[in-house]
Amino acid sequence: MVVPERISGVLSPVVTPFKDDLSPDPHRLVQHCRWLLSQNVGLAPFGTTSEGNSLSVEEKMSLLDGLIDAGIDTARLMPGTGHCALADTVKLTNYAVKLGCAGTLMLPPFYYKDVSDDGLYASFAEVIDRVGSSELRIYLYHIPPIAQVGISPPLVERLAKTFPETVVGIKDSSGDWNNTNAFLQLDLDDFRVFAGSESFLLQNMRAGGAGCISATANVNPAAINQLYADWQSNVADDMQQGLDKVREIIEKFPMIPALKATIAEFSDDPQWAIVRPPLVALSDDQRSELLKDLHQTAFELPSLTD
């Protein structure tokens, strides 16, 4: 096995396409992943934006199989593998490692609230112990607005110092720059801090961050990656503003249905608009407004069927 390189850059928490019967659509997923890679964006399937928490372990394993069978580069894959149940997290993480994924993005167990750092530490440590592989690379996933259960800087430090070759990074979706900065300030060697949104990409790069893993990279990957590549250029602030404008339009709507409606439009494929309950698709009015606003910006989405 190849020892996985630590990941940096822009990744997309890949949206999961569904069929009419709400089963995942492996064919469209591969198509979308290929397009994202062609835009130089890495793949973080089964994240929040992927409706990953509305998928069973078996569904995710099957979709991963589909990606590998289609020849998707495992060096660009950081699937979400954190579940509420220890056994589920271990099973899926183990599978991702066996397939050669360069990393896994790991939520803490998120059902029980007000749990202690000791309890969360024990949970991650159990997973690491049970997977028991030198190829495992964990990027912690801190998203308190949704998971409610967060991963504090002291806990990150403890995990990364105890498992320096395994716990190698974090995605911060707190939406709080001070918190991201706290992760960046930890005394850790080559620890990769990803902003959870491109809104913080430039700030993160200037402070020594590794990139971002952002929902909107599903529809605006090239421009986001451009800022990542050119963050030291003298037009970086303008580029950040351009990204912010596009994001602002999409953020007026529920994010996941809005991304799917956008992909459905630009790929001329209405099936893409399907979401799994408990989410609901945009109404016709919302959809019209979103697309009108998107078409009026400089935003240009290449045909997703490329």
Add this chain to the structure above:
Amino acid sequence: MVVPERISGVLSPVVTPFKDDLSPDPHRLVQHCRWLLSQNVGLAPFGTTSEGNSLSVEEKMSLLDGLIDAGIDTARLMPGTGHCALADTVKLTNYAVKLGCAGTLMLPPFYYKDVSDDGLYASFAEVIDRVGSSELRIYLYHIPPIAQVGISPPLVERLAKTFPETVVGIKDSSGDWNNTNAFLQLDLDDFRVFAGSESFLLQNMRAGGAGCISATANVNPAAINQLYADWQSNVADDMQQGLDKVREIIEKFPMIPALKATIAEFSDDPQWAIVRPPLVALSDDQRSELLKDLHQTAFELPSLTD
């Protein structure tokens, strides 16, 4: 198949015993369930108190098998079957129905926050449609302090009116009597409203409720059931006060570890104290304080190995 009777009375969200390797212990679970039944308390395994959300679907199926094989009465079984992923909820609910469980206690999908009633309705409706059994009886599980995603009275009404033979009750763990009362006031036929704690048992019975499903019924079942049976007697208020006193002692500590420490003590079986991460067992000091306080009350727990 026998058409399941609607459930009433006191149920215990049965704590799940674990072995040293953190795997569920089917033998001790059967033992505890038998004891609870002998105290006239029904069984709601895989609830919040059961660390149900730290168990995989497969682990729950296997534990259910163990209960059935041991001859536990399916008429007293209301396992928790709600997961984040539609496929998981369908699989486990289907299994519980096939085994003949009288009901299932169903969380809404709880990862995505700020979801609409329409989205939650669609989720429950999909489960009902996919299980597709006239033997399915769903008791909705409203526990906003932990799941964060709640089930509003209008949503309850819509579900129960659309599926009157299937959506037959609710457990309200909001801790808010006004909310429980709102469920009781819904214009529904024979809809079973369970308080989520015995603190509200008398109030619930006086207002037409069906009983309670309470964590502390794991250690204080007989007394709680006594109030359920005698709620119309002239000592009912005193009985409620007695229950409140015991609960108050336990609530000074993290509930699940405290219940397990209590069972470990009274059954003289230290293994019972094991919890799964992200929970942590009581410290020695906490444990001593809890047991001292319990022994000083009138609280008497029969030997759990009876």
